[in-house]
Amino acid sequence: MAERNVKHLDTPKAPTLVITKYMGSKKAILPFVVEELTRLTEPGDIIVDLMAGTHTIGYAMKNRCRMVANDIQRYSMVIGQTLLNYEPKPRFEGDVKSALRRLYLSNARHLEGSFENALKLERAMLSNESSRKPNWSTYSEFCESYPFISRETNATGWPEEFQILFSQHRLEAYRTLNKLEPYNLFSLYFANAYVGVRQALEIDSLRYAIDKICDEWVVERPELGYDSFLLRCLLMCALISCVNKVNPGPGHWAAFPRVSQRNKDWIISQRRLEIYDIFIQKVGEIELALAKNPSPHGPHIVSSEDFVAFMREVHEYIRQAKVVYLDPPYSQGHYSRFYHVLETLTKYDYPEVSFAGRYRKDRHQSPFAQKENVPKAIGHICEVARDAKTLLVISYSQGGIIPTADAFRAILEGFYPAEKIELKRLASVHSKLGQTERMKTEEYLFTCRP
Ligand SMILES: C[S@@+](CC[C@H](N)C(=O)[O-])C[C@H]1O[C@@H](n2cnc3c(N)ncnc32)[C@H](O)[C@@H]1O
Incomplete structure (x- = not known):
């Protein structure tokens, strides 16, 4: 040899x-x-x-x-x-960008109503104003007690009507009725774990806007020249990039770090990041790079x-x-476990999950x-x-x-x-x-x- x-x-x-x-x-x-x-x-x-x-x-x-x-x-x-395969022609700008914003806001408003109390508490905890900022252990308690799908212990301190949002019954409806609105998968599964409550709302609302833009808005306007399948891929890439950017973990999602005295500043700074703005910036960056590297x-x-x-x-x-x-x-770590959050973001199918990391049960071995x-x-x-x-x-x-x-x-x-x-x-x-x-x-x- x-x-x-x-x-x-x-x-x-x-x-x-x-x-x-x-x-x-x-x-x-x-x-x-x-x-x-x-x-x-x-x-x-x-x-x-x-x-x-x-x-x-x-x-x-x-x-x-x-x-x-x-x-x-x-x-x-x-x-x-x-x-x-994506060719950034036409660019994602003008009417399509405004339509995405409108659709994003319509899902976000729905979720702002349902998650109002949690959002308010989080806003105070992540605030920059020292007078409003509680002790990190209060923030840790807020995250630890937060309800989620598949939570087995009681979400102590959260009113019954809020916990109903996370009920099995409601989840079944989301699983059965494809694309039931408002989109709220990240809010139910990953808030206060891999992302903040506000960030989960932003991800859900962008995910909704991407579907609406590509399934309906672009399809109804063929004269604009967008390929709805590839546009969806571009926008999903930008969203994947955002979820990667706000991840407080080390570049995968095998586990989420629990808030502690040692990591509190890092987690809080990650949770303050505003996903919508990052998303728009990422779309532009990806388009720019693709324009410079075409394929014959x-x-x-x-x-x-x-x-x-x-x-x-x-x-x-x-x-x-x-x-x-x-x-x-080449190692024993399964990609389906390390990257389950990206898989669920892409499939958006309200999967059955298990373990502390909230992994999809159908993950590939x-x-x-x-x-x-x-x-x-x-x-x-x-x-x-x-x-x-x-x-x-x-x-x-x-x-x-x-x-x-x-x-x-x-x-x-x-x-x-x-x-x-x-x-x-x-x-x-x-x-x-x-x-x-x-x-x-x-x-x-x-x-x-x-
Ligand atoms: C080392 S990574 C590839 C990295 C890639 N070359 C890059 O630069 O990003 C190995 C890949 O194998 C994929 N994989 C594992 N088992 C597979 C299978 N049975 N069929 C197809 N892909 C599989 C994983 O999802 C993972 O993305």
Whole structure:
């Protein structure tokens, strides 16, 4: 097997557009991967990205290649459609922007009525005026006692009529009657946990306005030239970006930090952020970036399926493709748990939830995060790529479930002769989301030739 240590990267800077922080994002080592993909492809070739996450690879390569991208998480599809296919023409401004504001306000007014008391209490607690500001422990108590869907203990101190908003009975109506108004999922599930009460109202109201704009307003005005599907993806990306920005946690949603003396200033400053304003700014920023990085090879295919079904479905593309690229999870943390808030924001389906983190019960369990199942999953991908006579490029990190390059190569050698496997290594550091220390590690890039 050919092996090379890459010490220094000469590749020019590849374009990036980060919608949310993401575990395992290739942004930090983008030139390492892009250099290899560029070496292996000619302009116009197809790259199949099996587990595209935040689509850093597709965004960097869409100038050169046609992407056929996939990920099991639905938010990833929204990000991919935007980064790969959205053309910011016409811009999101003028009448459409005013209509969004009006729709936002109409949902917000509804929620302001229902959540009036909680909003008033929160406003005082987050106030900048020291005379109004209560002790942090009062704010902590406010958050801890707050009702939510699936709360098993009594929400002490909250009137009965307020708690009814969170009742199972009402929830069933939201589940059954699709798009029942007002939109209030975040207000019922995540307020005073991952976001503030006001912020939950803003997210719900933006989510409502996005649906109304794309399902109705834009559809009724075809002369304006918006593509309602892609516009929804752009606006959802901006909302995902906002939810990422106000997250008091370390770049994922596996748990929310409880208010304490140590973190109170940080949590309060995060809860003061006004989502509507950030949202409008994000839409503009994303449009601007996309205008600077168009693709001559679109439309790109972006899908949201388990990789096995996806590979079956796009088998003809795999045969035509130059490269199948695989960047799988490499640790035991399931993306469906770490990013459940983004998945629920996207699906907006009032799911059943469990555990302190309020995770969706239907979350996906990836074989790549289960030691006993990784070899079989890798084997399946090797067989499909090899039999289609397409190059297979795999990113992996030292210290993952398959801990070393030798152990990973041993799996690959079950499907390819040793001389057909190349390995490049790059010394790197991992920022472990949620921990301050950075860990020295090595990134691997295996290229397997059929
Ligand atoms: C390391 S991340 C990919 C990161 C991506 N390259 C980026 O730069 O953002 C691994 C991805 O695999 C996806 N995934 C896990 N199991 C999957 C499966 N069975 N089918 C499809 N995608 C899966 C996860 O949702 C996650 O987004």
